[in-house]
Amino acid sequence: xxxxxxxxxxxxxxxxxxxxxxxxxxxxxVIFSIMQANVKLLGAxxxxxxxxFFRCAFGLAVILPFMFRAGPQVFKxxxxxxxxxxxxxxxxxxxxxxxxxxxxxxxxxTAISFAKPLFMIVLAxxxxxxxxRWRRWSATAVGFLGVLxxxxxxxxxxxxxxxIALLGTMFVALVVVVVKKLSETESxxxxxxxxxxxxxxxxxxxxxxxxQQPTWTELGLLLSVGALGSAGQACAVRGFKVGExxxxxxxxxxxxxxxxxxxxxxxxxxxxxxTMAGAxxxxxxxxxxxxxEAQLGKKPVRNKTxxxxxxxxxxxxxxx
Numbered sequence: 001x002x003x004x005x006x007x008x009x010x011x012x013x014x015x016x017x018x019x020x021x022x023x024x025x026x027x028x029x030v031i032f033s034i035m036q037a038n039v040k041l042l043g044a045x046x047x048x049x050x051x052x053f054f055r056c057a058f059g060l061a062v063i064l065p066f067m068f069r070a071g072p073q074v075f076k077x078x079x080x081x082x083x084x085x086x087x088x089x090x091x092x093x094x095x096x097x098x099x100x101x102x103x104x105x106x107x108x109x110t111a112i113s114f115a116k117p118l119f120m121i122v123l124a125x126x127x128x129x130x131x132x133r134w135r136r137w138s139a140t141a142v143g144f145l146g147v148l149x150x151x152x153x154x155x156x157x158x159x160x161x162x163x164i165a166l167l168g169t170m171f172v173a174l175v176v177v178v179v180k181k182l183s184e185t186e187s188x189x190x191x192x193x194x195x196x197x198x199x200x201x202x203x204x205x206x207x208x209x210x211x212q213q214p215t216w217t218e219l220g221l222l223l224s225v226g227a228l229g230s231a232g233q234a235c236a237v238r239g240f241k242v243g244e245x246x247x248x249x250x251x252x253x254x255x256x257x258x259x260x261x262x263x264x265x266x267x268x269x270x271x272x273x274x275t276m277a278g279a280x281x282x283x284x285x286x287x288x289x290x291x292x293e294a295q296l297g298k299k300p301v302r303n304k305t306x307x308x309x310x311x312x313x314x315x316x317x318x319x320x
Contacts, residue, residue, distance in 0.1 A: 021243015025251040028235035033258035035228035036101045036109070037266055038221045043102030046212055051225065052094050053200065053207035058226025060196030067193050074189045079182060086178040086191070087198025089171050094199065096168025103161035105269035107260040111150060111279035112165040114253070117286045118143040119173035127177050139285040146281025149274055249290045253283050 012020070042051050067074055077083055100109040121140045124130040132140075151162045182191050214222060239248050256279060263269035 018243045018247035021239040021241075021248040022251045024235050024239030024242065025248045026254055028232045028239060029252065029255040030258055031228050031232035031235060033106070033110075033255060033262050035225055035232060036106055036259060037262045038225050038228070039098050039101045040106065040267065042218060042221050042225070043098070046214065046218060047207075047210035048095055048099045048102060049203055049206035049210055050212070051098050051222065052091070053203040054222040055094065055098075055226050055229060056091070056196065056199040056203050058223065059230065060193075060200050062226075062230050063189070063192050063196055067189055070187075070189055074187055074193070077190055077194065078185055082178060082182050083186075083191070083194035084198060086175060086182060087195050088202065089175045089178065090195050091199040091202040093168045093171035093175060095203075096164050096171060100161050100165030100168060104165060105267070105271060105275075106263035107256060107269065107271040108150070108162070108275050109165050110255050110259040111271075111275050111282065112147070112162065113169055113172075114256075114279065114282045114286060115143065115147045115166070116169050116173050116176075117289060118147070118282070119170050120176060121289065123173055123177050128180065136289055139288045143282045143285030143289075146278040146285065148278075149281065150278030250287060256283075 015023075039051055097109075097113070100112070118140050121132055121136060125132055147166065151166060179191060236252075239251075260269075260271055263271075
């Protein structure tokens with residue numbers, strides 16, 4: 001057994017950092033897709049707010065040991081109102097994401113979540129004082145065209161859930177902006193802890209109003225949602241830490257494949273042509289933006305923000 005483990009470790013170490021990063025991202029995509037499927041299974045009987053409450057409470061429980069180990073200074077903050085805003089936006093993003101997963105095919109909800117980098121371009125200009133030139137504006141416009149193709153405003157076939165999914169994606173982009181501002185003065189543990197406290201508090205009353213006693217099976221699924229969410233986020237962060245962003249970004253879009261497969265296997269969901277066409281435009285535009293970011297990053301003077309949706313927050317989309 002020890003020899004086999006040594007051999008696997010040696011093979012892993014022999015891989016390039018970008019290959020390791022891509023594999024971490026692929027694993028995170030599988031984990032997040034399974035988590036979404038569990039949310040959809042739970043949503044057949046339990047309300048979105050109750051599911052979100054368990055996710056928030058579990059996330060808070062996970063972070064508490066690290067807080068106490070770090071010492072009392074991480075419980076202090078200079079910007080309580082910014083933390084409150086981040087918590088409210090994050091809780092809203094989580095509720096929207098869980099609602100859309102419950103009421104839409106998994107592939108459709110996942111595809112709409114890919115629009116987050118497009119919102120980030122606009123928000124970075126408005127709130128982070130970044131300069132975006134015509135090439136990235138053009139790519140952003142193409143990406144939003146893909147969003148319109150998927151959402152199809154006015155179509156009764158798609159309905160309310162796609163609008164909620166898009167709203168949740170915008171909330172996540174806003175969370176990234178707030179977290180970027182908070183990270184200038186606050187530690188990551190402080191940001192995570194404040195979100196856990198605020199989001200759990202926000203979800204408590206709505207969850208109590210719609211509360212149904214979970215069965216043992218549902219309780220297991222609820223705990224798995226929290227565990228899978230934390231594990232998926234850890235794998236994603238590790239992937240972006242060891243690999244170059246432009247090398248590992250494309251692998252994040254494998255979520256659409258995994259979500260489509262699991263959705264078909266468990267729920268007989270088949271992505272429609274509008275979903276596939278819109279997703280293709282969004283993926284193409286965001287990959288171009290990521291490549292453009294890398295090119296600008298090689299220049300001596302940089303005016304950029306990493307707009308990829310994975311690292312800064314766990315209210316991702318569709319990844320919560």
